[in-house]
Amino acid sequence: MSLLTEAQTKTTAIIIVSVVIIAIIAGVAVYYASQKPAQTVTVTQTQTVTKTASPTTTTTSPTKTVTPPKIKEIKIGLIEPLTGAHAVFGQEAKEAAELIINVINNELGGIKNLGGAKLKLVVADAGETPEQAKLAAEKLVAQEHPPIIIGAYISRMTAAVAEVTEREKIILVMDGLVDSLTEQGWKYVFRVAPKASAHGKSAVDFVLDMAKKKNLTIKKAAVIHEDSIFGTYVAQGAEKELAKYGIDYIVEAYPYDISDVTPIVSKLMDYNPDIVISVPYFHDAVLLAKTIKEMGFHPMFIAGAGGCGYTDPDSIKAAGEAVEWYTNTYSYNPARPTEWNKKIVKMFEDKYGKLPTEAAGIIFYSLMTVKEALEKAAVLHPEDPLNPDNLRDAFLSLDLTDNNSIAAQLYPTGHIKFAPNGDNIYAGTAVIQVINGKPHVVWPDPEPGIQPVFPRPDWPGAKG
Amino acid sequence: MPGTLSKKLALTKERLYSLVGLAIILALVPVFLGFNFYYVLLAADVMLAASLVAAWNIIGGYAGQLDLAASAYMALGAVVTGHLLANFGLTPWIGMFIGAGSAVAVAALVGYPTFRFGIKEVWYALLTSALVVIMMRIYYLIYGSFETYIPHMEPEWLYLTFRRYEVYYYMLAAMLVIIIWVNLKIKDSKLGYYLAAIREDELAAEALGIDVRRYKLYALMIYALLAGLVGGIYITLTGILSFRLFDPWLGIVVAVMGIVGGLGSISGAVLSAVILRSIEEYLRGTIGATYPGSHLLVYGLIIILVGVLKPEGLASFIDYFKKKITRRGEEVG
C-alpha cells in the first residue's frame, strides 16, 4: 500500500510540476503573442480619445497627417486617494479639480489654441496602498487613456502611478511633495508644487527673518517631525537650513498616530530650545498643540512646516485655543491678492462652504498649468499637440508669471518654470499663522491688515 | 484492503485532475480578460491573496494555529528580494529564495521558543500580530521611512522588471498551484495526520507520542517559506520598498479569509480569497468612491454573517455541491 501511494505521489508530483511548467510556457507564449496587438489597442485608444473628425480610425497608417486633428475634448486624469486614511486630501482635490475644469471649459472657453477644446475630468480612486494606486492608474489608462494625469498626493502612491504613466508615456503632474519623486530619472513627470524639503527650509527662513526684524537671536532649535517619508524630508530641509545658519538643534521623530506626546514635550522642555520647528500630520498636530499648552511649554516660537496640521480649519476646530500663534508652511496661498486667486477662492467657498486648503490649492495651479501647457503645445506642435513628447516640450518651455497666466496668479511665488527634472524652479511656500482662531497668511507677503505675531506673546522674554 | 486502496487512488486522481483543470483555467484567465492591464493586475492581486491564504491554510487550517503574521513573512521575503535587487543588482530568481530563507529563519527563531513555551490560541495570535509590528519597526530603524523604488532593469527576464503584468500574474498563479500542491502533499503525509491530531486535541496528540512542538514548527516553517516566496514575486510587481510592507492588518485579513473559507479546506481557502478580494475591489470601485469606507463596511458585514451563520465557512458549500455531483454521478452510473 505504501509503495503504491508513494508511486502515486511521485506521479502526482511529476504531473503537477509539468502543469506548472505548462502554465508558465502558456503564459510566456501568450505574453509575446499579446505584445503587438496590445500596443495597437493602446493606439486605438489614444485615437478615440483625441476624437478624430473622421469616424473610421485609421490606426496603422504610417503616413504623417498633414492637417492637424480636430480635438473636441481632452481627458485629464485625476488619481487621488478618495477612500481610506488619506481620503481627506483626495476628496478635496477632486472638488478643486471639478471646479477648475468647469472654469476652464465655461469661463475661459476651453483650450483656445485648440479651437476651444473642452477638458474632461476622469477620476480614479488611488485607495490607500501603492498597489491600489497602480490598479487605479491601470484602470484609468485602459479605459480612458488621458494624455495627462494628475496625482496622487501620497508619495508612494504617486511613485506607483508614475511607473504606469512612464511606461504609457503619459504626462504625470504630481501633487505628491516628497523630494525623491523627481530624482528617479522619470521623463514625463512635472511638479508645480514646492517639494517637501522646500517646506522645511521656508519654515526656518520665516522664523529667522522674523527674529531679525524683531532683533532676537536664536541659538537653539528643536525639530520634531512625524516619521513618514514626507515628514522626514521636510525635517531634513529644516535641518539643512538651521545648520547653514549655525544654529544648534535636536531632532525627534515619532509616528503620527502616537497615543500620547507628553514624553516628547517633556524632552523638548528639558532641552529648552528658542524655537521649535514642528512637522506634524493632522492627528498628532492636535495632540501636540494641546499637550504643549497644557504642559506650559513657552518657547520663543513654534513654527509648523509641511502643509498639514496646525492651521487647517479642521485642526483649529479640533484643537481650539491650543493652536493660537502656530504657523505652517503652505504650498498654496489662499490670500494671495491676485485677481484670479481671489476669484477661485471665492468660487470654492461658495460651492463647498469651506476655505480651500493645500490639497485643493495644489490642484488649482497644477490644473491651470496643464491648461497653459496645452495652449503652448497647440502653438509649438500644431500637428500633434497631444503627443507626450510634444506635451513635455510644451511644459518645459512654459515661463508663467502673474502677468501672463492664471496659473502663476494662483501660485505662492507667482512664477512657474520647470527644470528638466520636472520641478518648478521658482517653487516656494507661504506661511500661515493662526491669529484669533483664524488662519491668516503672514509671510512672505502678509494679508492686508495682518501682522505676524512673533515672538509668541506667552514667551517669557516677550514681556521685556 | 484493495477497496480502500482503489478509493484512495481515485481520490488522488480526482485531485490531480482538478489541479490540472485549475492550472489550465488560471493560465487562460488573462486571455479571457483580453490582456487588459487593469484586469490582469487585478487578477494578479487576487492570486496574491489566494496564495497567501493557501499558505496560511497550512499553519491555520491544518495545524490550527491562529497565525496573524502572514504579512511579516511575506514582507520579509519582499524586502530581502527587493533590496538585493535594488542595492546589489542580484536577480530576484535567486533573491527570492534568500528572502524566503530569511522568512523561514525568523519563523524558526520565533516559532521554536513560542511552541516550546506552549503559547497557543489567542496568545499565539497576539504574539504573531506583534511580530509584524516588531519587524516593521526593526526595518524602520534600519531604513527609516524612506522608500526605495526598484528601477527598470534589462534584461527583463533576469531582473523581473516587466512593464506588463501578465508575467507577474502567471508567476503568482504558478505559485498558487504549487502552494495548493504542497497543501495536498502535507494533507496526505505523516505530517498532515499529526497536524490534524494536534488540531483536534493537542494534549491527546502529545499523549499519543506525537512531538507536537516539532510538527507545529515544521508547519510554521513551510508556511513562512511559501509566504516569503510570494513576497519575493510581489515586490517585483510593485517595486516599492517601504516599512509599510509589514502591515499587521494584512496578516489579520489573510487569517480572516482563511477562516471564512473554512478551516483546513484548501479549496474553501482559495475560493474565499478569490471571492472576498474581488468583492472588496468591486465595492471599492462602485460605492467606495462616493461613501468613503463603505466597501469595507459591507466587507465586515459579510464576515460577521459568515461567522455567525456558517461558521464552517465556504468549505461547507463546496462539500454540498461535491456531494450533489457525486450523487448524480452515482445515479448515472
Next chain:
Amino acid sequence: MQVISVDPSLLVQNLVNGVFTGLLYSLVALGLALIFGVMDIINFAHGDFVMVGAYLTYVIATTFMIEPSLTAFITMPIFFLLGIVIYKLIIEEVLGAEPLIQIAVTVGLLMVLRNLALMIFHAEPRGVPFTIFTQPIVIGPITIASSRLAAGIVSLVALWLIHVLLTKTKWGIAVRATADDREVAELMGINVKRVYAVTFGLGTALTALAAALIMTFSRADPYLGLLYGLLSWVIVAMGGLGGVIGVLFSGLIIGVIEALGITFVGAGARELFIYLTFFFVLWFRPRGLFGRR
C-alpha cells in the same frame, strides 16, 4: 540624528508621564480583561469601541458644550446598552465557538465600526476645543499635565470600583462563579446569559469612560482603534487573569516602558519596546506576570 544626554530630571519627569499614561492604558484594557476573563470571548474590536466612544464624546461635548470628561456620565449608559445590543446580535452567536471564528467575527465588527466612523466623520481628526484642564501642575522639577493627572486618578478609581464590584458584591460573586465554571454556575441558579450580557455591557461602558478621558487631551479619528486594540491585549496577556490588580500593574509597566523608550531611543521605537516586552513575557511567563488560570 543627535542623541540627547538624558538628564536625571527628564528621566524622572518621563517616568511620571509613563505612570499616568499607564493608568489610562489599564482602564482601556480593563473592559477587555473583564470580557475575556468572564466570557472567554476573543474580542478584536475592543480598540474600536474606544474609537466609537471618542466620537460619541466629541459629538456630545461639542453639541451641548459640555466638558469632555463629564460626558462620560452620558456616554457610559449609552455604551452599556450598545454593548448589550452587540452581545445579543453577534457575540451570543459565537459563544463557545472556536477562537478562530470569534476572531473573524470581531474583526468583521471592527471593520464595520471603523468604516462607519470613516463614512460619517471622514478621516479628519475631531477634537473638543475646550476643556477645564489647561494648566499644568508643577511640583518642583516635575510638570504634570492636569488632564493626564485627572485621567490617571479616574482610571485608578474605576479600577478600584470594578475590583470592589467583583470581590465584594453578590453580582461579582456570580460573575466570578460563571467565569470559573459556567455549568456549575448554571446549576447554582445563576442566569449565565444575563451575567454575560451585563459583563459585555459593562466592559463596553468602560471603554466609553476611557474615551472621554482621552478626549480631554487627544482627538478622535477612525483609526484610533489601531492604537488601543493590540495594546489592550498585550496588557491583558501580561496581567493574566490576575484580576484588576494584574491589569493595573501591566498597564503601568507598559506606560513606563513606553516613556523610557521615548526618552532613551525615540518615539519610533516605542512599539518595538512594548511588543518585545510582550514577547518575552509570553515566553517566560506564559501565565502572565500576575498569574492566570
